[in-house]
Amino acid sequence: MSHARDRDGGHWPIRPFRNRAAGAGSAARKRAAAQLAVCTPVLPVLIVSVVVLVDVVCGAGTVWLPLLAAGPALAATTSAPRGVLGVGLLAAVLGVMLGTRDGVPGHELTAVLSALAAVTLASGLASALRGRRERVLAAVRSVAETAQHALLKPVPATVGPFQVAVRYSAAAAEARIGGDLYALVATPYGVRLIVGDVRGKGLPAVGTAALVLGVFREAAYDEPDLLAVVDRIERSLARNLGCDDFVTAVVAGYPRAGHLEVVNCGHAPPLLVRSDTVVAVEPALPAPPLGLRALTDETPGLQVLPFADGDQLLLYTDGVTEARNHGREFYPLAEGLARHVSDEPAGTLTALHDELLAHVGGRLHDDAALLLLRKPAASPNETTVPEPAPPGAAALRTPVNTSPSR
Template identity: 75%
Template sequence: MLLACAPAVIVSAVALATLVTGAGATWLPLLAVGPTLAAATNKPSGVLRIGFIAVVLGAVLGGESVRQQAIVLSSLVAVTLASSLASALRTRRERVLEAVRSVAEAAQHALLKPVPATVGAFQVAVSYSAAAAEARIGGDLYALVPTPHGVRLIVGDVRGKGLPAVSTAALVLGIFREAAYDEPDLLDVVARIERSLARNLGADDFVTAVVVGYPAPGRMEVVNCGHAPPLLVRGSGILPVEPTHPAPPLGLSALTDEVPSLQVLPFDDGDQLLLYTDGVTEARNHSREFYPLAEGVARHVSDDPSRTVSALHNELLAHVGGRLHDDAALLLLRKPAAVGSTTVGACRTPAEGRTVCPTEAV
């Protein structure tokens, strides 16, 4: 609002300076600043109004020299017309950009469907930021679906950026959502994604991903295909879930003998699992230091996943100075603590305290 009023303020200031000093020929050319600035903040009609006021003031306050006054007035008219054209072009581009944004937002909802706060037995929170300033979607992907075989989810990162990366992300998510319902075995879900990518990706393209399933109470299954290890939050400890048998990213299985393996974790009441993409851990500050995600989790972890993820997202933006240079996704899964004392596997949850687990590494 203040910026929109600036052209009128400038024109008024120039007129006042002319009246006070009596130096019309000196100050009046500055009236052209008004319509010029208005082109960046007003519609064409607003620019014409400011220009009309400037021309009138130039005619009233002009000096005795008819020649000088004619030069000033003709300059003001020319600047006003040119500024009106610039304003019209800017307005048109803004309408086009708004249409593109609405399409991008619709594409995001179709591709990265909103995740409810509760899925099955879990509390869930998601944060996603595309690196492109005007984009809503990018090469990072996530999905979480309840299936007959338990809750299943995927977090991944497509090599590259732009529309090709978005297209690959859509392909992976489509296959995952279908296979997650059809395949009882989580490794078969991964195998179906791999086969489809082998048919559709180029030789240098791939997707890193973590696929997770919760088939039975207390049992979490993880398949890591070249992706950053999830963080398991158990009690006061934060443990990276490193793959026991590292596997290549999806789409590269033909280049190696390594195959994805299933890793089973105990996952009990109060436990949390954070999945993320490398846009989070590889975000650098002005000193070129990476964002310390595990330390951030330790600072902000709570019983409310949405609050934890929001705090991590805000801290990440502060770390990089407000602008991410890569797509970044965070997905936090929490198993709410049961009422009363429970014992599942090697962990127990007293009614009055936090989950207590052994200290061995996962």
Template identity: 75%
Template sequence: MSHAREHQRDRRPTWKPGKRAVGSGAPARPDEGRGAASATTALVHSPAAALRGVPALVVSGVAFLALVGGAGIAWLPMLAVGPALAAATSRPWGVVRIGFLAVALGAVLGSRGEEPGRDQAIVLSALVAVTLASSLASALRGRHERVLADVRSVAEAAQHALLQPVPATVGQFEVAVRYSAAAAEARIGGDLYALVPTPYGVRLIVGDVRGKGLPAVSTAALVLGVFREAAYDEPDLLDVVARIERSLARNLGRDDFVTAVVAGYPDAGRMEVVNCGHAPPLLVRGTDVMAVDPTHPAPPLGLSALTGETPSLQVLPFADGDQLLLYTDGVTEARNHSREFYPLIEGVARHVSDEPSRTVAALHDELLAHVGGRLHDDAALLLLRKPAMACSTPAAESGLRPTG
């Protein structure tokens, strides 16, 4: 482990996934995800709702200019702007109402001029044609919005199945999780995390899949499924990692891999960590923040057969009040406008508190401010804290009993 004061810059992962996972508007906090679809839909429609009165104002403004300008029907073709703009803000019947208003005003104003009736009829016919075309465009837009809403709801359900919400307390630990996707339109990507109580203590994983799109999501789902199953079955944490490795070896392509940190708390005062090419976790002890660098670096999951190296188990003393932060490279590789990386260790030292949720929220807000409001890669933060409490064994505290 290296002390925070010796690090002027956060260490970057030994193995770089080099991905841009599908990411979006996944809710910033997974435990708040149930309302994400309605919130996102509201955000999408709020600009349109604010502009719904603009088409009527445009039509009225054009009519006023034609009335006071005394230019006959010269201004009247501009009335078509009203129904054309309404196609982007209103439903078809709203477009028809704006079009009817435009045609009525055009007929009244045209009758006040001295232009031939043929010219007036051409202008009014053009207004009717634009209104009908705009109504069709509005109907198509509404259909696309409904399809998009359905897709978003499916994506939200997939996120809850893949990245299950983590409660504020798991076993004897206080926990906080924050996941931010790179794009506001997406829900899930290649970053993964899970934390489960098992007969062998609380176990957790944070990882990063190489690649992007649906293949990355599929690999993340595979890793999480194997982890949740093996975490209950295998007494040894290294055997949990080996199960994941074997599954990936059967299912991944030659160039695919997953960086991950798998940790477990089998006994009081002892934390086990297995780092597979991932960014080093941060151990917070009081006001000190230390990077838990692996003693024997191991390749990412899915590549051990190519390198011949196997992961090693690292044991850390973990007392009451200690905290462990796991994260993905979307945090440490986030750059500001000066192309400087986000200094995570310094950020943790600034914002550490006895409430993991408050610490993680402050880190997330500072991260967004560092990049100017929008991330260019998925970013996950998982912080757990061991509060002082009277308890016997990890198995008893998690409510489970070892079998066999």
């Protein structure tokens, strides 16, 4: 595939993911199977059968018959109201048969059947209320997923000259969205991207994340200078955020072959993978988070990094590096990246994310985002030899691991 720019519009082409959704027939079959599972309460029927079997073996009539009410009671937790009523009816019929067989007095059998009917009706009502709550929750999840796709748009596997992969986990698991943000767009000035972290987490931070992403997507197309893009975001946040709110972010751009521009606003330093080493791209000029510039005299600085074929850049949020295990130890992201780095960004992030979840015991307690860029071999239309970066433009720490496994 060619990674050359579109000569007419000057845009890097975006190649979307292949659609792997199941067809309409498959979806219909899945819905039918789910409906059948709801309307066929296997476990409650099994419990009723066990009670009947015990009564037949022991022949103790009124001792075991009240336990038939356990069937419809359990069905309320798994089945629709008609499934509950069906189990209750089955239990009542079997109760009458067993009572008659065991010679249970009429008034005792009537009392057992009345209790069974009361439990069945109450369980049917509970099942109806449960179903209503589940439908409401499903609607909320649907809205949350729609909001997530509108806010954090899916990133294609290939954007311009880069292979790209993203992994995102929200601390508010039911909401599916949170305060971490990312975006990657192809513009007339090259590929541009942002990864940021809004103060706070969960739904209260979503509005600020939406504001930042909206301004970034507009400014990335309009402003030829990457620092001007950051200034646009800063001015918008200064007008709209409270005095205690802010956003840490890294904004990057690829204006020409072999050169990567990075602006760090109080965010964790990206990790650069080059020649089997992992180094942290520390900001040469520390800058405050977005929204707090008015409180200081510091302004962001533009770093220019050489970015050649085979280089990779990992941007992330503090939900990754501040994730702790049961021993209160932070997750060592740089070491993890060195262990799992490969030529496939999606595979690298999958391995990192799985290791991160194993580190914390299965669930993150903060929003976490990972975005990995890889520069594969250039197309014939693109220069592959980068010019040297200006002295002092990129401050890189000592490699944390020099022999990652692939």
